[in-house]
Amino acid sequence: MRHFVFRWAITTVAVMAASSIIHGIRYDSVASLIGAALLLGILNAFLRPILLILSAPLILLTLGLFILVVNGLMLLIVPSIVIGFHVDTFASAFWGAIVISIVSWILSAFFRGSDGRVHVLTHHTQIRRVRGRVIDPDERG
Numbered sequence: 001m002r003h004f005v006f007r008w009a010i011t012t013v014a015v016m017a018a019s020s021i022i023h024g025i026r027y028d029s030v031a032s033l034i035g036a037a038l039l040l041g042i043l044n045a046f047l048r049p050i051l052l053i054l055s056a057p058l059i060l061l062t063l064g065l066f067i068l069v070v071n072g073l074m075l076l077i078v079p080s081i082v083i084g085f086h087v088d089t090f091a092s093a094f095w096g097a098i099v100i101s102i103v104s105w106i107l108s109a110f111f112r113g114s115d116g117r118v119h120v121l122t123h124h125t126q127i128r129r130v131r132g133r134v135i136d137p138d139e140r141g
Contacts, residue, residue, distance in 0.1 A: 006111060012037035014103035021099050024092025025075075032084030039082055040100075043074050071097035 015037045019025045027033040051070050052059065058066040072094035079087045087093045 008037060008041055010104050010107045010111075011041050011100070013107060014100040015040065017103045018096040018099040022092050022096045024088035025096045026086050028084035028086075032082055035082045036078050036085040039078050040074065043077060047077075048074055068094065068098060071101060075100070 012034055015025075015027075016033060019027055019033075027036060048070065051073070052067065055066055055070060072090060075097045076087055076090060076093040079085050087096065
């Protein structure tokens with residue numbers, strides 16, 4: 001559950017960044033922003049894999065660039081369901097999806113552990129001492 005909330009928060013910040021950078025994306029209230037981020041996360045979890053499988057030949061033909069089109073389509077679907085969230089054109093959705101992907105990637109890097117899962121960064125209060133000895137270069141020989 002914590003993983004879901006962190007992903008949702010990261011997506012919300014990314015959608016907010018995209019709306020401030022891309023002029024064709026806007027939201028009327030914070031509730032519509034949060035709802036748009038939630039729906040975008042749900043669409044990316046369930047509908048996007050199906051679209052990626054169906055468009056696999058185009059993805060291979062364009063060396064993966066068609067994935068950007070699929071991401072733009074996901075963002076273009078959101079305003080038809082979430083009231084108060086607006087995406088004017090496909091070009092806005094395309095560039096907005098790129099901004100959302102970049103911001104999400106950067107923010108996720110701060111919370112990703114070595115196992116690939118999302119963890120909250122914490123300060124470790126316990127410091128382990130390393131036992132060993134230091135060899136002084138002057139004493140060697």
